[in-house]
Amino acid sequence: MHRIALSTARAPVAAAAAAAYYGSRPREAACDPQLVPHPERHDRRGELLFGVPKKGRLHEKIVGMLKGAGLEYKREARLDIAHCRDLPVSLVFLPAADIATYVGEGDVDMGITGEDIIAESEVDVIELMRLGMGKCRLSVQAPAGSTQDPRQLAGKRVVTSFPVLTKKYFAGLETGAETKVKCISGSVEASCGLGLADGIVDLVETGTTMRAAGLEEVSVIMHTETVLIANPHSHHKELIELLRKRISGFITASRYMMVTYNVPRHLLHVARQITPGKKSPSIQPLEDEAWVAVSALVEKSKAATIMDSLEAAGATDILLSAIHSSRMGD
Numbered sequence: 001m002h003r004i005a006l007s008t009a010r011a012p013v014a015a016a017a018a019a020a021y022y023g024s025r026p027r028e029a030a031c032d033p034q035l036v037p038h039p040e041r042h043d044r045r046g047e048l049l050f051g052v053p054k055k056g057r058l059h060e061k062i063v064g065m066l067k068g069a070g071l072e073y074k075r076e077a078r079l080d081i082a083h084c085r086d087l088p089v090s091l092v093f094l095p096a097a098d099i100a101t102y103v104g105e106g107d108v109d110m111g112i113t114g115e116d117i118i119a120e121s122e123v124d125v126i127e128l129m130r131l132g133m134g135k136c137r138l139s140v141q142a143p144a145g146s147t148q149d150p151r152q153l154a155g156k157r158v159v160t161s162f163p164v165l166t167k168k169y170f171a172g173l174e175t176g177a178e179t180k181v182k183c184i185s186g187s188v189e190a191s192c193g194l195g196l197a198d199g200i201v202d203l204v205e206t207g208t209t210m211r212a213a214g215l216e217e218v219s220v221i222m223h224t225e226t227v228l229i230a231n232p233h234s235h236h237k238e239l240i241e242l243l244r245k246r247i248s249g250f251i252t253a254s255r256y257m258m259v260t261y262n263v264p265r266h267l268l269h270v271a272r273q274i275t276p277g278k279k280s281p282s283i284q285p286l287e288d289e290a291w292v293a294v295s296a297l298v299e300k301s302k303a304a305t306i307m308d309s310l311e312a313a314g315a316t317d318i319l320l321s322a323i324h325s326s327r328m329g330d
């Protein structure tokens with residue numbers, strides 16, 4: 001049983017959120033400095049609501065990302081709302097499949113979910129940023145060897161968790177009978193083997209689940225990735241932009257590392273080509289005028305190769321450090 005209530009009016013939502021958070025605990029709990037960082041703001045109404053997948057493969061990654069972006073919060077066991085310490089933001093933990101609807105039609109100001117879910121929910125949300133995770137495709141699948149063309153499934157039984165997209169897709173292929181689209185909530189791949197479907201529409205990343213169920217990909221309906229979205233009617237435009245920048249800063253930081261090294265001045269032109277940096281490398285003179293110290297951002301995935309190249313080019317004291325966050329511009 002989850003104690004969160006979201007209604008269509010903004011103030012009652014915040015009130016419900018606060019009620020859910022503080023529950024029936026004594027009033028003193030609301031003054032716990034751990035939970036209420038702004039003693040002057042006992043009244044937490046009007047906070048930005050941020051929808052976060054409550055479980056599934058996105059949950060852990062997103063929670064890590066939000067912490068990396070400096071959103072500090074304490075979530076009570078079994079409670080689906082958590083207030084942030086240093087910002088007027090409340091995280092609401094919701095099923096990934098419902099977040100687009102809450103952001104598009106409810107009072108949730110921002111959220112994180114898949115583009116597949118946004119398309120399926122048919123809602124109007126602002127896509128602020130791709131998050132580089134949850135990359136997969138929504139595909140038509142059928143028992144291996146049975147179907148070469150998706151038109152062969154038109155008019156037949158198709159099982160999916162994406163009924164809106166599936167109906168739309170097959171409507172464009174039908175020449176006679178309407179495709180019988182049935183919606184189930186998970187393990188969709190089992191439905192052909194269990195006699196419920198002639199074909200399915202589900203997500204494919206590596207293809208392992210599909211092949212294990214004896215299926216093959218017939219066609220791709222869409223490619224999808226996890227995105228940061230906002231409610232177009234939110235009153236929290238500035239806070240939304242602040243959160244977008246923080247998350248973007250964390251994502252950029254997690255893609256880059258900082259390499260520092262010393263190099264003889266006469267070899268600097270070679271080293272600069274190896275580490276051009278994002279804008280340009282920082283170069284500082286050393287006591288020994290024949291040498292300079294250089295620091296530059298490098299992509300994490302190329303860092304080891306870059307260090308090899310620097311050493312081969314005559315650099316010494318090469319150090320690689322992690323970056324925890326950044327504000328680098330988009």
Ligand SMILES: Nc1ncnc2c1ncn2[C@@H]1O[C@H](COP(=O)(O)OP(=O)(O)OP(=O)(O)O)[C@@H](O)[C@H]1O
Nearest residue numbers: 055056057058096114115116117134135136203205
């Ligand atoms: N195998 C996958 N690879 C990459 N992204 C995926 C994969 N499966 C799902 N996603 C993305 O994550 C979103 C949420 O799916 P996920 O499976 O994490 O949630 P769930 O189905 O609610 O949880 P669970 O499957 O644990 O019950 C999907 O809409 C899609 O955008």
Ligand SMILES: O=P(O)(O)OC[C@H]1O[C@H](OP(=O)(O)OP(=O)(O)O)[C@H](O)[C@@H]1O
Nearest residue numbers: 186187188203204205206207208209210
């Ligand atoms: O191509 P793959 O790498 O095998 O990934 C695809 C599978 O991942 C998702 O399932 P999930 O694990 O979320 O289970 P569910 O079907 O119960 O949601 C998706 O629904 C596919 O079944």
Ligand SMILES: [Mg+2]
Nearest residue numbers: 056057186187
């Ligand atoms: Mg799933």
